[in-house]
Amino acid sequence: MPGPAAWATTRKPSCTRSADTRAAGRNSSSTVSPGPVATDPWPADDGVAATVSRATGGDPSMVTEGAANAMVTGRFSQPAEVADAVLFLAGARAANTVGTDLRVDGEFVPTWWPTDAA
Numbered sequence: 001m002p003g004p005a006a007w008a009t010t011r012k013p014s015c016t017r018s019a020d021t022r023a024a025g026r027n028s029s030s031t032v033s034p035g036p037v038a039t040d041p042w043p044a045d046d047g048v049a050a051t052v053s054r055a056t057g058g059d060p061s062m063v064t065e066g067a068a069n070a071m072v073t074g075r076f077s078q079p080a081e082v083a084d085a086v087l088f089l090a091g092a093r094a095a096n097t098v099g100t101d102l103r104v105d106g107e108f109v110p111t112w113w114p115t116d117a118a
Contacts, residue, residue: 029098029099030089030094030097030098030099030100030101030102031089031100031101031102032082032085032086032089032101032102032103032104033101033102033103033104033105034077034082034085034103034104034105035071035077035103035104035105035106035108035109036048036067036068036071036076036077036105036106036108037076037077037078037079037082038075038076038077038078038079039079042064042067042076043060043064047060048063049061049063049064049067067108070108071105071106071107071108072106072107073106073107074106075106076106077104077105077106081104082104085102085104088102089102
């Protein structure tokens with residue numbers, strides 16, 4: 001059963017596409033990092049929403065709604081969207097895409113850019 005720390009995680013499929021960069025003497029790979037995905041680990045009786053709601057005294061449907069609202073897209077990623085990212089990295093169109101992490105999370109994990117402090 002997932003604990004409250006599982007809030008930002010669902011199934012973590014990852015695609016690692018190794019690109020052999022022998023000329024540079026190193027291996028580099030690209031990955032897919034999905035955020036919350038509309039799969040069983042969220043709505044199940046022992047899933048993420050139920051676990052977080054028990055820990056916080058909330059309602060599972062409100063936990064799920066809150067997670068969706070925390071994303072710029074306002075919804076969970078669909079399994080097919082994660083699969084499309086994996087297929088892209090595994091395909092010829094990404095042959096020169098090396099050492100990148102392709103996030104499919106609706107910006108659930110925000111990206112902050114550093115600013116120059118004067």
